[in-house]
Amino acid sequence: MYLIVGAGLTGAVIAEHIASKLHKKVKIIESRDHVAGNIYDFKDDNGVMVHKYGPHAFHTNNKKVWDYLSDFTKWHFYSHRVKVVIEGVEATLPFNLDTIEELFPKKMAASFIDKLINYYELGAKVPVLELVKNPDKDLRFLGQYVYDNVYAGYTAKQWGVGPEDLDGSVTARVPVYISRDNRYFQDVYQGIPINGYTKMVEAMLDNSNIDIFLNTDFDGVTDGYEKVIFTGMIDQYFGYRYGKLPYRSLDFDFRNIDHEYFQSHSQINYPNNYDFTRITEFKHFLNQKTDKSTIAVEYPCSYKEGLNEAYYPIPSAENHNLYKKYFELAKAEKNVVFAGRLARYEYVNMDEIVESAIKIFDEEISSNK
Numbered sequence: 565m566y567l568i569v570g571a572g573l574t575g576a577v578i579a580e581h582i583a584s585k586l587h588k589k590v591k592i593i594e595s596r597d598h599v600a601g602n603i604y605d606f607k608d609d610n611g612v613m614v615h616k617y618g619p620h621a622f623h624t625n626n627k628k629v630w631d632y633l634s635d636f637t638k639w640h641f642y643s644h645r646v647k648v649v650i651e652g653v654e655a656t657l658p659f660n661l662d663t664i665e666e667l668f669p670k671k672m673a674a675s676f677i678d679k680l681i682n683y684y685e686l687g688a689k690v691p692v693l694e695l696v697k698n699p700d701k702d703l704r705f706l707g708q709y710v711y712d713n714v715y716a717g718y719t720a721k722q723w724g725v726g727p728e729d730l731d732g733s734v735t736a737r738v739p740v741y742i743s744r745d746n747r748y749f750q751d752v753y754q755g756i757p758i759n760g761y762t763k764m765v766e767a768m769l770d771n772s773n774i775d776i777f778l779n780t781d782f783d784g785v786t787d788g789y790e791k792v793i794f795t796g797m798i799d800q801y802f803g804y805r806y807g808k809l810p811y812r813s814l815d816f817d818f819r820n821i822d823h824e825y826f827q828s829h830s831q832i833n834y835p836n837n838y839d840f841t842r843i844t845e846f847k848h849f850l851n852q853k854t855d856k857s858t859i860a861v862e863y864p865c866s867y868k869e870g871l872n873e874a875y876y877p878i879p880s881a882e883n884h885n886l887y888k889k890y891f892e893l894a895k896a897e898k899n900v901v902f903a904g905r906l907a908r909y910e911y912v913n914m915d916e917i918v919e920s921a922i923k924i925f926d927e928e929i930s931s932n933k
Contacts, residue, residue: 629915
């Protein structure tokens, strides 16, 4: 029998593979009262499919991942489109050629667009920190405008530190798109499970070889199992031997809206002026037709063990070095596989989680059966 600690997406993918491909028994323990981890969703009293732990829009270029998940769900084809409020104007995000025209006078916008296309090329994605160093003073101005109005304030709220204290991978996520493609993601495959993420995960776990125990904490016992797959926090597993890895958390203020729609898009970002970072209106995801609506106002906050959820590893050199100490301990564990974002202290998208889980099964479980 295999033991999997955690019934989130990582645990579900690995459990499904063990049960269906190796035809072995799997015991899953989950500390929460539901499966699906942070992609858990449910239909609320307004008839709206709500994402309890924040908005999740699936996107990938990996056909293998898309085809695999398609065995467990049909899709509502959905391209995520996001707006951002800058100086009172609701503009397009990611910051692209349309955004420039929405925020600047006509002649100035045309000049910016011409220079961007001439200096780079149509379709390019230019990191904002590269744009602020451009030799052309107008493009430097544009880069600084994006940095100040889109990136700096949002980053400070999201991470609790200034951009200069974060890993470069964070800034790379905020490019200027020299394009008029207003989709937030440009991946080939995009959608939302038509009956929700929870139903998709439940379908993955619907196998007679899988037993699930909710509201059950891991007791640290790894003996007696063919292999243990641990998807929880790696520092917690080792009793915080080197200290705690820092995380950011989120506080969601869910609100019922007594009319059909609250806002124009599923997600509107507020980089400046408010304590919250974004407002999500969930009914846009599945294009649900309801008389009322449900929104979530999102407030980033510090992670406090036992009081809230650990959402985001804080990407810095210091934190990565601390994680490497725990990684060395993990390598010495003979019968335990560490999998998923908490066990590997990384912020990854859903498709990357599925891809990684399949790879772990192939390389660390199936090959050693």
